Amino acid sequence: MHKATLDYAKKQDELDELSNYRNLFHIPKDKHGNELIYMTGNSLGLQPKQTKAYINQELEDWANLGVEGHTEAKNPWLPYHEFLTESMANIVGAKPIEVITMNTLTANLHFMMVSFYKPTKSRYKIIIESDAFPSDKYAVESQLRHHGFDDKEDLILWKPRKNGALLHYDDLEAILKKHGNEVALIMIGGVNYYTGQYFDLKHITQLGHKHGCTVGFDCAHGAGNVALNLHDSGADFAVWCTYKYLNSGPGSLAGCFVHEKHAYRKDLNRFTGWWSHNKQTRFNMRQEFDLLPGAEGWQLSNPPILSMAAIKASLDIFNEVGIKKLTNKSKKLTGYFEFLLKQLGEDVIKIITPQNPKERGCQLSIQVLNANKALHNNLTKAGIISDWREPDVIRCAPTPLYNSFQDVYHIVDKLKDILNKKN
Template identity: 50%
Template structure:
């Protein structure tokens, strides 16, 4: 990470923005308003902003539908039969994979279930799953129901990793130790790549290696990691992963998900899966015959034909990602988050009112900082909103803030700091 001597001043923030190579990307997005003024939007970890090109991308497909109807599947620009392929280059870059290892499809929770069909295959001896305690509810419910589907008891089959007493995040050594301790009964390590509550990025490479050494598989929910942190899923030897596109990838509320399946599983016909027409060999698909023959790679996990309008909105954002570049985005993210951290610590001082529970090391976090508010709590958060800050409140007393490098500025962070200072004076 570039070493910067941060300053609590508007001039410093404007100077940083002036030399930011990504500063022009802010103008590519719509910003919501609070009390008639443009918001300081730090909630990209929940829903990313809308690119200004999204409407035209969707309109193009509406025009194709209007003018071509069913022929749109095979004729015209981006014929729908192959439209999923357009997103593959950007997705592969964002998650660190080969193009045949990724595909956009379904939504995240559905994909978790479909991937678990293939990669959670409990036996009498190997049936346990390791995950982090306090995982996002979708993950908890998915794991519970998958375990019950196999006739097992979640209380004995699921091992939840808990931070040490007095700590908020997990130590990698403790994760690896629990994996090793359960090597005789472990079937799967299934965790978030980035923990939604604390903002901690897990060492996915070390976890995958440890899982494999224990005779198990490793999969990750990348909802808060994709488009946010540097990922190298192929090189890290991850077995499978899935993510959503509506947070850092700005593709619209509830929009399409994506999956990664490592290429070593591409032609493993022993893996069970819930098959569908669109996962069948596209060269033989219209023969309409019995006998599922999966496509090579992640495409073989598809079920239904592509959601064209969803992919259009997704592509509007992916094209911006390709233009900006993940390396440049990550570099700015570290600087922007570091500036936010500096200002929060400077303002809160020794008061003990605010505690940042997100790791300090840049490689152990994305752009999100989670603030534990020891006094004032929800009142402080509500005061933020009155002054135009859109963040995220999580019970019982955590505020999540995510300065997103594609569209947030250093001036945004400075303006937030002034509001934070006023709010603490009023309530804390």
Template identity: 50%
Template sequence: MSSLTSRDFALQSDANDSLSSLRQKFHIPQHNGADVMYFTGNSLGLQPVDAKKYIDEELEDWKNLGVEGHVHARRPWMPYHENFTKSLARLVGSKPEEVVAIGTLTNNLHLLMVSFYRPTESRFKILCEAKAFPSDQYALASQARFHGFDPKEAIIEVSPREGEHTIREEDIHEIIEREGDSIAMMMIGGVNYYTGQVFDMNSLTKFARAKGITVGWDLAHGIGNIELKLHEWDVDFAAWCSYKYLNSGPGSIAGIYIHERHHGQRDIPRFEGWWGHDKGSRFAMPDQFEPIPTAEAWQLSNVPVLAMAAHRASLDLFDHVDLAELRARGRKLSNYLREVLLEVAELTGREIEIITPANEAQSGCQVSVLFPGLGKDLFDKLLAAGVIADWREPHVIRMAPVPMYSSFEDIYRFGETLLNVLKEA
């Protein structure tokens, strides 16, 4: 293989990278006595080394303090979610009062749409991308039905053009221009889970809001991956999970963003619970809800401290790195993966099609790849050889080298493995 994809190049790239030491902060799964080639941070991030310590501390306080841990634990449980406010605000580009760690992703989307999908007889449609993550599609369809509308009439899906894999943003603009007066809400995945396409959330938000459309973004594949400036972009609401690029453990605590213009409204449609009530009078147990004047008003119940402890272990790592440098490292890793894939295609004569946009403004860590004629059998052979990637029907292998713990050597080893597997196919 060429010098670009040589082991020396990969090792030198790791050695010259000041962030490569972050890998030591994570547990790397093993395969036949060696580190696996892990490219599935877009599905489940690896475990931070400190996660167990942080969880054990809360277990110890629970053992020793019982209920008093709510106020006397090392990190008191009652305001535990407040440990994440500044970290999350930094990651999504918001004011601290606009974010809160809460719930799970689809649950949060439903809670947000109670407030922000307010259809009328003439303005009831929802604009989303075709091939959205299925849970988003189910949530949107069920919201439409809940309000008495047929999803086939209420939901407008923007699709790639024939023969293309990604969506042209001018096609979204065209639909907004044509049907904007009938669209109540636009809710799109900021990074498409299947193709890895990153949408221009800034321009699309401004274009839609100018037409009176409420705008929300699913950032499951965005947070911890790409640059976000939700407040500056004037986004109405957003939601995310934390178990992908935020490395907080399977099914861990998620989060929401709500622009400050929606705060402090007593009469906004909202499902309410006692943890969203004014903190000063919460334990006076009043019978009337008084919303906290921040995104915290959308909280329902007290927080899952043990799950949040793992979340804290990961966010502490983000707090101590320059996010621009981290994203730059992610781009270098993904670009190197592209180069390796193209070289393998050249050496084997096999067709390998990368469907994630090459433009760095339209892509993050994820690289989605088609191997025509090979499909799941190839994926299974790679898995057996220690490559943990991600298969998505009908025929895509998703790979995401994550700058927190992936290495150039991982990608070099993957190239060698793929080359050998293809030679035997």
């Protein structure tokens, strides 16, 4: 049974087999040198201390080897993206042939839609959740316009019920029963950025495929946070970024999943470039295009090594820990956070994230009665880095690699203090 005491939180940290991993990260500090309580791994993950050494290795090899670094560097640059594949596949629950690290998130979404949004005169609509991350919505709207369709009329929004924040599968099923034969693509955020709701990817995929739709997911808030099991989901494609839970640095490269069933399909329309061409003949410059199988066949350009080095630094930590241990700790940590918040009184605090741990990751989205952004600003002044989303939600993500049970205790204690002063 949980206890709302600092001693209890300290004891949980002592029992936590992952507690020492916090020491592998730079924790931001205030101007007095005190560590801040960082709760925004869902926005930008913290920097692993080994990242600098990983990037410096590539800078050193570039300085000493020049172009020869492509083959002679400690980590040769030509196949560098391959060093990330197995670890990334393990994180998202995929086979190595299904995963590639390339481009950035929304660019990858567009590349996937080039191949998997194939509208016809009768089947051309797209389903997306009504409060999808704005970039996803802008991307699918632009695809509709690009193909000559109406970006409002032909975009179907899966909406929450009246006075609710969460989405219900029955409502998606009802949409598909009514419009299924007109829908070409279902594109959903695997974990909703605002509510933190983690969707049943397999169930959505099965619903979509039953009605003849292609199904894809934006897993930006899922990769490194929940066990996505992308291969088993049967989804046609998925995309994600690496700068949130995967700690690879601001604006770093993104990931892409293409299900194995599409690995050898040369009939799929796609944009191509020399890095999607057969590796054996890639540098024989006058060869006709010879498509690589699997997700690698969606690459265009040679990879940016400095960004990939930062990703490798983080993935090596994930590889050591494993997604199972991470998600086990995450459920305990967020469960304790939820328990403490409820001690403040459910008439004051409302958590819009699902209560079922299977339907969320580490993030809790919190509404405080009669609060505005001043509450968030006061939390910041109290040394807590959280995330404000209009109109009235504070998002907090106790991230299992570097957040502690004491962090969770202190954020709620400071929130309680701020609310008491207000009243």
